[in-house]
Amino acid sequence: EVQLVESGGGLVQPGRSLRLSCAASGFTFDDYAMHWVRQVPGKGLEWVSTISWNSGTKGYADSVKGRFTISRDNAKNSLYLQMNSLRDEDTALYYCVKDGSRTWRDWYFDLWGRGTLVTVSS
Amino acid sequence: EIVMTQSPATLSVSPGQRATLSCRASQSVGTYLAWYQQKPGQAPRLLIYGASTRATGISARFSGSGSGTEFTLTISSLQSEDFAVYYCQQYDSWPLTFGGGTKVEIK
Numbered sequence: 001e002v003q004l005v006e007s008g009g010g011l012v013q014p015g016r017s018l019r020l021s022c023a024a025s026g027f028t029f030d031d032y033a034m035h036w037v038r039q040v041p042g043k044g045l046e047w048v049s050t051i052s053w054n055s056g057t058k059g060y061a062d063s064v065k066g067r068f069t070i071s072r073d074n075a076k077n078s079l080y081l082q083m084n085s086l087r088d089e090d091t092a093l094y095y096c097v098k099d100g101s102r103t104w105r106d107w108y109f110d111l112w113g114r115g116t117l118v119t120v121s122s
Numbered sequence: 123e124i125v126m127t128q129s130p131a132t133l134s135v136s137p138g139q140r141a142t143l144s145c146r147a148s149q150s151v152g153t154y155l156a157w158y159q160q161k162p163g164q165a166p167r168l169l170i171y172g173a174s175t176r177a178t179g180i181s182a183r184f185s186g187s188g189s190g191t192e193f194t195l196t197i198s199s200l201q202s203e204d205f206a207v208y209y210c211q212q213y214d215s216w217p218l219t220f221g222g223g224t225k226v227e228i229k
Binding site for chain 2: 035044045046047050059061062095100106107108109110112113114115
């Protein structure tokens with residue numbers, strides 16, 4: 001079955017760290033760029049980060065640049081998001097998302113996980 | 123940053139009628155435009171990419187059009203399962219950005 005399963009979310013205090021993981025299955029993981037997208041419950045979607053198939057290129061939203069680090073392990077079919085110096089405004093449901101194309105330039109999202117909830121609060 | 127603006131915020135439509143959703147980009151994105159559907163408690167689902175190409179398994183009721191800065195998602199003959207929130211997303215440049223969404227509700 002083609003799927004993405006996130007884990008690692010939870011309640012964390014401001015300033016602390018959290019690492020999200022995403023397990024991919026059912027497709028050739030290292031053929032595709034991967035992404036993290038977040039959503040505050042009841043609100044809209046916000047792109048967080050993208051990583052190319054070989055980890056050679058990474059991109060971040062300004063709101064997380066310098067605090068979050070995306071990585072992947074193609075041998076384990078896994079995607080990660082290391083989140084440091086967490087803020088209240090990072091509270092959201094974090095989705096692991098597969099790129100829709102093998103072409104690096106086409107950054108649309110054709111497979112989404114169910115998300116993992118991160119709550120930043122003291 | 124390219125700002126994506128969707129209108130209207132809410133669209134009330136009767137089952138069987140047509141729905142027309144708009145998405146405007148603050149600068150040209152060519153045809154690097156995708157549409158997603160999100161139902162309560164679910165992850166978004168890709169409907170359209172390349173402004174007008176339906177994703178795998180998407181009903182022909184859904185069609186996308188436009189280029190540059192003006193885009194439209196049309197849902198012909200709305201079915202009960204089509205009532206949801208719809209988002210557009212540009213992927214012409216980073217940061218990738220989404221519109222604020224259009225909620226299609228039952229009239």
